Amino acid sequence: MLSEYRFVKFILLFFFPLGLFAGGFDVNLQGIRQQGMGHTGTGLLQGASNLFFNPGSATFLKGKFQFQGGVNVSAFNAVYYDPISGITARTKDRYLVPFTLYANVRLYKGLTLGMAVYDPYGTDIYWDDNWKGRFLVQDVSVKTTHYQPTLSLALGKKVGIGLGFIYSTGSAGFSRDIPVTSAEGARSYINCSGSTSATGVNAGIFYKPTEKWNFGISYRSGMKYKLDNGDVDIIVPETFRSLFPSNLKFATTVPVPDVVNFGVSARFSKRFVMAADVNYQTWSVYRRLNIDFNNENGVISDISQIHECRNTTSVRIGAQYTQSCCLTFRAGVAYEQSPVNRNFYFPDSPDSDRFTFHGGFTYDFDDHWSIDLAAQLIEGRQIEGNYSPIDFRGLYKTRTIVGSGGITYTF
Numbered sequence: 001m002l003s004e005y006r007f008v009k010f011i012l013l014f015f016f017p018l019g020l021f022a023g024g025f026d027v028n029l030q031g032i033r034q035q036g037m038g039h040t041g042t043g044l045l046q047g048a049s050n051l052f053f054n055p056g057s058a059t060f061l062k063g064k065f066q067f068q069g070g071v072n073v074s075a076f077n078a079v080y081y082d083p084i085s086g087i088t089a090r091t092k093d094r095y096l097v098p099f100t101l102y103a104n105v106r107l108y109k110g111l112t113l114g115m116a117v118y119d120p121y122g123t124d125i126y127w128d129d130n131w132k133g134r135f136l137v138q139d140v141s142v143k144t145t146h147y148q149p150t151l152s153l154a155l156g157k158k159v160g161i162g163l164g165f166i167y168s169t170g171s172a173g174f175s176r177d178i179p180v181t182s183a184e185g186a187r188s189y190i191n192c193s194g195s196t197s198a199t200g201v202n203a204g205i206f207y208k209p210t211e212k213w214n215f216g217i218s219y220r221s222g223m224k225y226k227l228d229n230g231d232v233d234i235i236v237p238e239t240f241r242s243l244f245p246s247n248l249k250f251a252t253t254v255p256v257p258d259v260v261n262f263g264v265s266a267r268f269s270k271r272f273v274m275a276a277d278v279n280y281q282t283w284s285v286y287r288r289l290n291i292d293f294n295n296e297n298g299v300i301s302d303i304s305q306i307h308e309c310r311n312t313t314s315v316r317i318g319a320q321y322t323q324s325c326c327l328t329f330r331a332g333v334a335y336e337q338s339p340v341n342r343n344f345y346f347p348d349s350p351d352s353d354r355f356t357f358h359g360g361f362t363y364d365f366d367d368h369w370s371i372d373l374a375a376q377l378i379e380g381r382q383i384e385g386n387y388s389p390i391d392f393r394g395l396y397k398t399r400t401i402v403g404s405g406g407i408t409y410t411f
Helices: 005-014 032-036 055-060 238-243
Strands: 064-080 088-090 097-106 111-116 122-124 141-155 159-177 189-208 213-220 223-235 247-254 258-265 274-282 288-293 303-306 312-321 327-336 355-363 369-380 384-387 393-409
Touching: 005 369, 032 327, 055 111, 055 159, 055 189, 055 213, 064 122, 064 369, 097 213, 111 189, 122 393, 159 258, 189 247, 213 369
Parallel strands: none
Antiparallel strands: 064 088, 064 097, 064 393, 097 111, 111 141, 122 141, 141 159, 159 189, 189 213, 189 223, 213 258, 223 247, 247 288, 258 274, 274 312, 288 303, 312 327, 327 355, 355 369, 369 393, 384 393
């Protein structure tokens, strides 16, 4: 058994899951129609969900009012393999259900006001009980929601600009095991939780020089989620409880990246449209995580942890074919880079460069109502990662399956 001092230093040095908003938490599920086309949308008109993809395009939407709402069911699975021992572990089946709500109303000719509510980051992961990395992380749950009022203005017939203010709320919970047991063999663990908020902007420019071509650029600002009073619950045998403060709290700040999107779409006929997006994210802002405790006692000390994430580029391509007045089909594919540094790879957010495959369709009931459905497969590449501070290494493979549905209403 570890000495008291070494025991406390061990669990406090490694108790906090470090990839709070790394690439594996990035939820690309903000528009059902766009999902069907590889999540393209910066240079494409698809309805009120354009408030997320490019606020500058909302002024060109048809009608006086548009509403789009959707829900997604995401099933994530990760596998860990230790090539030395041959031990394999998996995440348990748990489902993430992010939602989207968009409404856009025309105030005057060339001026619209919109409201977008969507979940941009989230995860829900639980590793097998007693897996090799249980002292690093056992489970993690993260959810954020953006609230984005938006104004969009047409500058003539070809250019639109838009600006949205983002207010974001977030909550997170984490737990990991502690390497001591009671006489009865009960599990010892640490659970950390908290909630916070942040603000940012979403801006865009949309350009339609001809009836065939559309171009767009959008920018979502980086934000800092500052948590000042996080809760820490430590469940250990009675003989160790006196080592810890009775009301331990922590504070930390986690940045999320700036996001720049470039998009283009082309209408080759009345029935057939293609679109492409390039997405760039400045994940290098997430270099280090600092954790400050409110009650240091000579044994408990603040933590500073290196991540050194990298900036990422993703490429997305999609196509849309209108078969009849009522039925439109979509398909797409994307390649997305992961920001995770292989030398500081932490299993709270198993992630790697990945291919995504998309499909979907819309059925129009009439000129006002339609139903939108989409599905996607996200296939992560196998990656060998190592959390170098303690030399925790292994092979990781991820796969995510998503089903999405929503409605569109226009008048």
